[in-house]
Amino acid sequence: MTWDIFVALLAATVLAGTPLLYATMGELITERSGVLNLGVEGMMIMGAFFAFIVEYKTGNPWLATLAAGLGAACIGFLHGVVCLVFQGNQTVSGLALTIFGVGLSDYLGAPFIGQKTVGFQSFDIPLLSDIPVLGPVFFQHDPLVYLSFVLPWVVMWFFRRTSLGLALCAAGEAPEAVRAAGLNPVRMRWLGICAGAFFVGVGGAYLSLCATHLWTHNLTAGKGWIAVALVIFAFWRPRRALLGAYLFGGIMALQLRMQALGTAIPSSLMMMLPYALTILALLVSSARGKGRSAPAALGENIAPGA
Amino acid sequence: MDGFRVVRRQTPPGWVSFAVLPAALLIALVFCSLLLMIQDKSPVKAAVVLFQGGFGSLYALQDTMLKAIPIFLCSLGVSVAFRMKVWNIGAEGQFALGGVGATWAVLTFSGLPMPLMLCLMLLCAAVAGGLWGLIPGYLRLKFGLNEIISTLMLNYIGIEFMRYLVYGPWKDPGSMGFPMTGLFPEEAVFPEVLGYVHAGLLVCVVAAVAVYVFLQRTRLGFELCVSGENPRAARYARIPYGFLLMFVLALSGALAGMAGCVEVSATFNRLQPNLCTGYGYTAIVVAWLSRLRTPSIALFSVFVAGLLVGTDNLQVDMQVPAAFGGILEGFILLCVLAGQFFHSYTLVRMGRRQGGAA
Numbered sequence: 001m002t003w004d005i006f007v008a009l010l011a012a013t014v015l016a017g018t019p020l021l022y023a024t025m026g027e028l029i030t031e032r033s034g035v036l037n038l039g040v041e042g043m044m045i046m047g048a049f050f051a052f053i054v055e056y057k058t059g060n061p062w063l064a065t066l067a068a069g070l071g072a073a074c075i076g077f078l079h080g081v082v083c084l085v086f087q088g089n090q091t092v093s094g095l096a097l098t099i100f101g102v103g104l105s106d107y108l109g110a111p112f113i114g115q116k117t118v119g120f121q122s123f124d125i126p127l128l129s130d131i132p133v134l135g136p137v138f139f140q141h142d143p144l145v146y147l148s149f150v151l152p153w154v155v156m157w158f159f160r161r162t163s164l165g166l167a168l169c170a171a172g173e174a175p176e177a178v179r180a181a182g183l184n185p186v187r188m189r190w191l192g193i194c195a196g197a198f199f200v201g202v203g204g205a206y207l208s209l210c211a212t213h214l215w216t217h218n219l220t221a222g223k224g225w226i227a228v229a230l231v232i233f234a235f236w237r238p239r240r241a242l243l244g245a246y247l248f249g250g251i252m253a254l255q256l257r258m259q260a261l262g263t264a265i266p267s268s269l270m271m272m273l274p275y276a277l278t279i280l281a282l283l284v285s286s287a288r289g290k291g292r293s294a295p296a297a298l299g300e301n302i303a304p305g306a
Numbered sequence: 307m308d309g310f311r312v313v314r315r316q317t318p319p320g321w322v323s324f325a326v327l328p329a330a331l332l333i334a335l336v337f338c339s340l341l342l343m344i345q346d347k348s349p350v351k352a353a354v355v356l357f358q359g360g361f362g363s364l365y366a367l368q369d370t371m372l373k374a375i376p377i378f379l380c381s382l383g384v385s386v387a388f389r390m391k392v393w394n395i396g397a398e399g400q401f402a403l404g405g406v407g408a409t410w411a412v413l414t415f416s417g418l419p420m421p422l423m424l425c426l427m428l429l430c431a432a433v434a435g436g437l438w439g440l441i442p443g444y445l446r447l448k449f450g451l452n453e454i455i456s457t458l459m460l461n462y463i464g465i466e467f468m469r470y471l472v473y474g475p476w477k478d479p480g481s482m483g484f485p486m487t488g489l490f491p492e493e494a495v496f497p498e499v500l501g502y503v504h505a506g507l508l509v510c511v512v513a514a515v516a517v518y519v520f521l522q523r524t525r526l527g528f529e530l531c532v533s534g535e536n537p538r539a540a541r542y543a544r545i546p547y548g549f550l551l552m553f554v555l556a557l558s559g560a561l562a563g564m565a566g567c568v569e570v571s572a573t574f575n576r577l578q579p580n581l582c583t584g585y586g587y588t589a590i591v592v593a594w595l596s597r598l599r600t601p602s603i604a605l606f607s608v609f610v611a612g613l614l615v616g617t618d619n620l621q622v623d624m625q626v627p628a629a630f631g632g633i634l635e636g637f638i639l640l641c642v643l644a645g646q647f648f649h650s651y652t653l654v655r656m657g658r659r660q661g662g663a664a
Binding site for chain 1: 314344395456463466473629633635643647
């Protein structure tokens with residue numbers, strides 16, 4: 001009996017960790033290209049909204065997911081305009097983007113609050129889903145979850161094995177070196193911003209299409225900010241981001257489960273848990289060393305006309 | 307940008323500051339008109355309703371002032387931190403803790419005369435907010451933890467902590483199950499001083515003068531600005547960076563805490579869960595719109611507060627969702643950030659041949 005609960009909890013961990021994984025991976029790509037985008041929360045909730053509205057109009061969850069990614073990329077594009085073209089402060093621009101995105105999703109979504117979506121249905125992978133424990137934990141979910149399993153490896157392959165990925169990372173470490181090599185670092189950063197925002201948007205889509213099947217107010221509830229923290233926790237490395245996302249997914253799943261069971265702990269204190277643990281996780285992993293620090297040019301704009 | 311070249315300016319021209327804001331407002335206006343048209347609402351009527359609601363009458367102006375007071379205090383706080391390039395995003399949580407501190411003072415010391423009571427509340431709020439601000443300072447100093455993340459997470463934690471108190475130990479038994487403390491006694495409520503604008507205005511004036519003098523006229527204030535401009539130079543000049551970091555966050559938190567105190571005392575007359583309505587984030591917008599200058603912060607607090615009051619009016623009159631205020635704030639800030647490009651750069655037209663060579 002307890003074993004069943006434990007397995008169910010692990011499965012819930014994977015579910016809760018998936019949107020975090022997408023968002024973290026997105027921000028990780030952006031930050032590796034040297035751009036700090038604190039607008040994750042805003043882009044994610046806009047992604048959730050675009051996914052909801054397209055699903056609501058067309059009933060096609062795949063189209064909705066694509067729309068979420070592209071929509072979030074458009075919001076991220078604003079960050080690019082401010083920081084890459086107009087040399088604005090990246091920190092402030094990201095914050096403005098979050099305020100803007102949260103406001104916009106609330107505004108556009110106001111008429112639809114409480115509206116349900118069909119979204120993705122879970123589908124069991126044949127054979128794999130019959131494995132005890134591993135089956136129910138990993139292989140009885142919806143397609144977006146399965147895609148997220150391969151994402152860290154794809155991103156890692158992109159960073160290490162493709163010339164485009166290497167150039168993108170170089171734009172985050174030493175943009176002038178990229179320029180010396182005859183490439184345009186600003187273009188790499190555009191790619192980093194837009195591709196990153198796309199995945200952040202897909203993370204948002206997961207929330208409205210798979211997690212809640214519903215459009216409501218404040219769907220992200222700080223998950224975008226946790227993703228920003230997870231990038232630091234992951235030392236800007238894709239596979240560690242997987243670990244971080246599931247760690248926090250586990251905490252959120254546990255929190256929901258305990259609230260449902262009705263423990264004596266007041267719900268406000270339970271609600272603090274993910275945020276407090278974010279700080280704790282960063283503290284534990286804060287020992288700085290080789291390969292653990294941020295991209296060298298993170299947050300620094302590339303002066304034009306150089 | 308074909309045919310143009312970006313050139314760095316030697317000195318920022320004066321016209322930029324005056325031109326950027328109207329241009330940004332214009333772009334925001336166009337964008338928001340489009341948004342209103344999506345929901346079949348007349349942008350012209352909306353603009354009139356918004357302006358009248360925020361600035362159009364004496365009542366409107368007083369409402370605007372009431373909203374401007376907490377925004378100003380929070381914004382003053384974050385601007386001090388931003389001057390040192392310390393990214394205190396935590397005004398919202400420090401504001402909540404300020405409310406908690408002030409309420410604690412009310413619940414603990416009763417029967418004091420009004421001036422003493424109000425001062426005590428402000429003090430407790432400032433201490434609570436300041437301590438809440440010190441946590442990220444300590445974490446950054448000791449463990450190198452990024453203060454953007456820690457202040458933000460502490461926002462959520464602080465607000466939940468406030469809710470915990472209101473739902474639990476501090477809940478008024480006579481509130482018929484509503485999560486709120488009892489109504490504050492008369493001596494714990496800021497009196498009205500100007501129309502129905504309350505004495506929080508005086509707190510703002512005192513705080514503004516104090517911060518202005520501190521930044522412009524004291525050694526520590528000067529060192530703070532230097533540390534923001536150039537941390538390495540600061541280290542060579544033996545400026546106590548760590549101490550300043552802690553100090554700045556504590557000061558920042560204390561100011562936001564005082565805003566919380568003013569809000570609980572004058573606006574709600576009690577502590578209740580909807581205390582935090584995003585003033586802490588609005589404060590960041592205001593601080594950047596005013597480029598961190600104290601007098602401009604006062605102006606922009608009133609301006610943005612007016613927009614928010616106007617948005618409330620839009621909600622009542624035209625059923626525009628309240629989130630409209632956030633869109634305005636965020637979008638205007640994005641435009642202004644982009645426009646500030648022209649402070650340090652200019653576009654120079656270049657000859658066709660030169661363009662081909664570059």
